[in-house]
Structure formats: structure tokens, C-alpha cells
Amino acid sequence: MEVFFVGLSAITFKQIIMIIVGGVLIYLAIKKDYEPALLLPIGFGAILVNIPFTSVLTQVTDGVTQHGALSILYEAGILTELFPLLIFIAIGAMIDFTPLLQNPRLLLFGAAAQFGIFFTMTVASLFGFSLKEAASIGVIGTADGPTSIYVASRFAKNLLGPISVAAYSYMSLVPIIQPPVIRLLTTKKERRIRMDYHEKKIPKLVKILFPIIVTLIAGLIAPVSLALIGFLMFGNLIRECGVLERLSNAAQKELANIVTLLLGITIGSTMTAEKFLRVDTLLILGMGLVAFIFDTAGGVLFAKFLNLFLKHKINPMVGAAGISAFPMSARVVQKMGQQEDPSNFLLMHAASANFAGQIGSVIAGGLILALVK
Amino acid sequence: MEGMRSYGIFSKEAFETFIQALDVTWKGMAGIFIVMSLLFVAIYLLGKIKHQDQDPSA
Numbered sequence: 001m002e003v004f005f006v007g008l009s010a011i012t013f014k015q016i017i018m019i020i021v022g023g024v025l026i027y028l029a030i031k032k033d034y035e036p037a038l039l040l041p042i043g044f045g046a047i048l049v050n051i052p053f054t055s056v057l058t059q060v061t062d063g064v065t066q067h068g069a070l071s072i073l074y075e076a077g078i079l080t081e082l083f084p085l086l087i088f089i090a091i092g093a094m095i096d097f098t099p100l101l102q103n104p105r106l107l108l109f110g111a112a113a114q115f116g117i118f119f120t121m122t123v124a125s126l127f128g129f130s131l132k133e134a135a136s137i138g139v140i141g142t143a144d145g146p147t148s149i150y151v152a153s154r155f156a157k158n159l160l161g162p163i164s165v166a167a168y169s170y171m172s173l174v175p176i177i178q179p180p181v182i183r184l185l186t187t188k189k190e191r192r193i194r195m196d197y198h199e200k201k202i203p204k205l206v207k208i209l210f211p212i213i214v215t216l217i218a219g220l221i222a223p224v225s226l227a228l229i230g231f232l233m234f235g236n237l238i239r240e241c242g243v244l245e246r247l248s249n250a251a252q253k254e255l256a257n258i259v260t261l262l263l264g265i266t267i268g269s270t271m272t273a274e275k276f277l278r279v280d281t282l283l284i285l286g287m288g289l290v291a292f293i294f295d296t297a298g299g300v301l302f303a304k305f306l307n308l309f310l311k312h313k314i315n316p317m318v319g320a321a322g323i324s325a326f327p328m329s330a331r332v333v334q335k336m337g338q339q340e341d342p343s344n345f346l347l348m349h350a351a352s353a354n355f356a357g358q359i360g361s362v363i364a365g366g367l368i369l370a371l372v373k
Numbered sequence: 374m375e376g377m378r379s380y381g382i383f384s385k386e387a388f389e390t391f392i393q394a395l396d397v398t399w400k401g402m403a404g405i406f407i408v409m410s411l412l413f414v415a416i417y418l419l420g421k422i423k424h425q426d427q428d429p430s431a
Contacts, residue, residue: 104416111405118398125390128382134394206419213415221408359412360405367404371397 010052014273021276022046022268025165034172038145038264042165045070045268046276057269070269073262078153078160078270083263084146085231090256091146091358092235093248095326097210099348100355101202106318108302110356113322114364115298116141120291121368127283132156135372137284140167141291142361143174144324149267150228151365155372161270162281166288174328177289178320179336181296186316190304191340193315197348204242211236218363225366232362296320299353314349321350324361330354 025043029036048056049070058071077083100106121138125131132155139151140163148167152160170177182191211233218229239248270276303319317336321329333350381387 101416104413104420107409107413107416108406111402111409114405115402118394118401122391122394122398125394126383126387128384128387129390131390131393131397134390135397206416209419210416213419214412217411217415218408221411222404356409360409363405363408364401367401368397371400371404 007052012052012273014277015050015052018050018271018273018276019047021271022050028169035168037260038168038267039165039172041261041264042168042268042271045265046271047268048265049269049272057272070266073266074269077262077266078149079157081150081153081227083259083266084150084153085227086255086259087146087263088228088231088362089235089238090251090259092211092232092237093239093251094256095236095239095355095358097207097236097355098202099352100359101206101210102198102200103349103352106322106349106352107356107359108306109299109319109322109353110358110360111322112302112319113295113299113353113357114142114360116291116293116295117364117368119294119298120287123290124283124287127287129280131372133159135368136163137287138291139163139365139368140170140284140288141295142324142364143167143171143292143295143329144358144361144365145171146263147228147324147361147365149263151368154369158275159280159284161267161276162284163288164267165271166285169285170288170292171325171328174292174323174325175332177292178296178329178332181293182300182317182320182333182336185297185300185304188340190316191336192344193313194341194344195315195318195346195349196312197345204240207240208237211240214359218366222363222366222370224370225363228362228366229359232358292323295323299323315344315346318346318349318353321353322357322360323354324357326354326358327351329357 022043025039028034029040029043048054053059055068056070057068059066117138120141121134124134124137129137136152136156136159139148142148145167148163152163215230215233219226235251238244238251299319299322300316303314303316307313315337317333321333323329330347330350334347337344337346
């Protein structure tokens with residue numbers, strides 16, 4: 001009979017905590033709708049790997065190696081950086097950059113709202129993390145899960161679990177995190193600023209050239225960013241070229257769904273009790289929040305700075321949408337704008353800044369890879 | 374629960390890493406602004422070319 005209780009008798013207190021953590025993530029995904037496509041597989045993966053003698057992880061028993069499915073997926077998809085890159089093709093195929101092409105000056109907000117990444121990196125370094133670990137923690141502030149995973153898989157594989165959980169959790173919490181920061185940094189008068197919107201038809205040629213030009217510029221300045229930006233723009237080129245509709249649909253649906261599924265559960269497999277239940281995890285979760293707060297502040301304060309020189313003022317809230325969390329951040333700005341003035345429509349401007357944030361976050365990830373030795 | 378950080382909090386090594394992080398910070402922010410500014414110029418120029426194409430007097 002003992003054989004039936006081998007798992008039960010071997011389970012540790014830490015593993016029980018991790019199974020509860022997995023359950024909480026599943027609860028948040030189902031009940032609160034917090035990034036369910038990622039948090040549910042991550043949560044279930046966390047449960048799978050914290051059951052003693054689990055066969056989903058590679059185990060050595062009596063000198064014989066038994067390969068586990070999640071260990072194989074981790075080696076094939078995360079260590080090779082393949083899963084996040086494939087996700088980028090899917091994301092690129094989903095994005096319509098038209099609002100950004102109509103209003104390119106908002107590209108600068110995609111740069112300013114990356115401030116939280118670097119601020120958090122410096123804070124993390126003071127807490128004793130190595131530069132590579134601190135950079136990986138800072139990249140939570142890209143508000144871009146695949147970039148966070150990509151950088152962490154290169155620089156800090158030991159922190160991959162908590163960084164991924166923080167990145168996806170805070171992305172879903174953008175509607176809670178951003179409004180108080182925006183209110184703190186803006187006056188009521190500033191939040192009521194109206195911005196004209198003129199819809200402009202963007203020629204197909206421009207839409208096709210855009211991903212190629214982005215790839216060339218980003219790649220020539222930071223070649224190490226090419227894997228990130230190149231796959232994102234490849235997906236976008238498939239979408240915009242007009243002759244690969246079938247591939248574009250496959251990238252947006254089948255590829256996105258399959259890789260998201262595998263990515264989530266594989267990230268969950270890194271959440272073993274001995275790796276996750278550490279003081280560092282709490283620090284990383286805390287610093288991830290700091291990154292999102294200072295991203296928002298960076299965007300808002302940059303807009304206020306620009307307004308010192310502009311005749312037609314920018315609503316500073318639009319700066320907050322310069323993070324990558326699309327469309328949550330744009331919706332937050334639109335909603336806050338309408339709370340101040342129901343006839344003020346900021347959605348298209350905020351969406352433009354949000355698209356800029358998607359490009360900016362990937363470039364930031366690439367620059368971190370290039371600059372941190 | 375134990376930590377796995379490389380150095381102690383606010384230790385000498387941490388301050389040295391902090392200085393390196395500051396160096397990466399200014400270079401990183403400058404790099405992002407340079408890339409985004411170049412993209413802005415590229416999109417602006419693309420818009421101009423199209424505008425000239427459409428201008429019947431051109």
C-alpha cells in the first residue's frame with residue numbers, strides 16, 4: 001500500500017504553498033479575468049511541478065534519467081528563446097500600426113514610458129542583484145511578457161518564474177496601477193485638454209515599408225535587438241503585404257494560441273518551491289510594480305515637458321499610454337478623459353502612444369541586451 | 374525563505390553595480406529616443422513622398 005502514498009508522504013510545506021500559489025493564479029485567471037491565457041497555464045504548471053516525484057520534470061531515479069515533458073519544452077522553447085520569438089510573430093500579425101502612422105509624433109511616448117525599466121534596474125542593483133539580474137527585473141517594466149521572458153532567459157534563468165508572473169500580473173492590473181499615478185502627476189485642467197484628431201488614409205506602400213524600416217533602423221543601431229524587433233515586424237509585414245492572408249490568419253490565431261499555451265505551462269514549470277519561495281521573489285514582485293509606476297510617470301512627465309514648447313498641447317494622460325500593455329493602457333486614458341469631460345475622446349491618441357509603446361518596449365529590451373555585459 | 378541575490382543589500386558591490394546601472398540607464402534612454410526619433414523622421418518622410426505623388430501640380 002505504501003506505493004500509493006509515496007507522493008503524499010514526500011510532499012513538503014513549501015510545495016504545498018506553491019500548489020496554493022498555483023491555485024491562486026488559476027483563480028485570478030478564471031474569476032478576475034487577469035490575463036487568463038497566461039496565468040491559468042502558469043498556475044497549472046506550478047501545481048504540476050510541485051507534486052513530489054512529478055513526471056513532468058526530468059528525474060534521475062537509480063541512475064536512470066526519465067525525461068519530463070515540461071523539462072523538454074523548457075529546453076526547447078525557453079532556453080532556445082524560441083517561444084517568445086514565435087509569440088512576437090503572432091503579435092506583429094495582430095497589430096495595425098495605422099493610428100501610429102497617422103500621428104507619428106506620439107512615437108516619442110513609446111520611448112519616454114520605458115523610464116521605469118531603467119529606474120527599476122538601478123533600484124534592483126542597490127538591493128544586491130547583479131547587473132544582469134537587475135536588468136531582467138527592470139524589463140518587467142516593458143509591460144511586455146515575451147520581452148521580459150526573452151531577456152530573463154538570457155540574463156537570469158533563475159529568476160524566470162517570478163519575472164514572468166510579475167510581468168503578466170501587472171499587465172492585467174494596468175487599470176488599477178495607472179489611474180492613481182496619472183492623477184497624482186496631473187491637474188484636472190491638464191486631464192481635460194482636448195486633442196484634435198484628423199483621420200488620414202495611410203497608403204498601403206507606407207504600411208508595407210514601415211516594418212522593414214523599423215527593422216533596419218533598430219537593427220543597425222542595436223543588432224542584438226534584431227531577433228526581438230525582427231520577428232515582431234516580420235509578423236506585421238505578413239499582415240500588411242496583402243498577399244499572405246492565410247499566413248497572417250494562422251499567425252494571429254493558431255500560432256498565437258499554440259505558443260501561448262506552451263509558453264504559459266512551461267513558465268509554470270520554473271515555479272518549483274525551491275526556486276520560487278525566496279525573499280527575492282517578493283522583491284521582484286515589488287520592483288515590478290515600481291517599474292510600471294515609473295513607466296507611467298515617465299510618459300506623463302514627458303508630455304508635460306513637451307507642453308512647455310507646444311502650441312497645441314498634448315493631454316499628459318496620453319503619455320501614460322506609451323507602455324506596451326495594449327489595449328488596457330489606451331482604455332484607461334480614454335476612460336479617465338471621459339470622467340473629466342464626457343465629450344473628450346482621447347482613444348485614438350492613446351492607442352497611437354500604446355502602439356509606440358509596443359515598439360519602444362521591444363527596442364528597450366534589445367538595448368538592454370546590447371548594453372548589459 | 375532565503376535569498377539568491379549576488380551581493381548584500383546596499384553593499385559595496387551593490388553600489389558598484391548601481392554605478393554600472395546608471396551608465397546603462399542614460400545610454401539606454403538615449404538609445405530609445407534616438408531610434409524612435411529616426412522612426413519619426415522616416416514616417417514623416419514617407420508621408421511627404423506620398424503627398425508629392427498625389428499633388429497634381431508636382
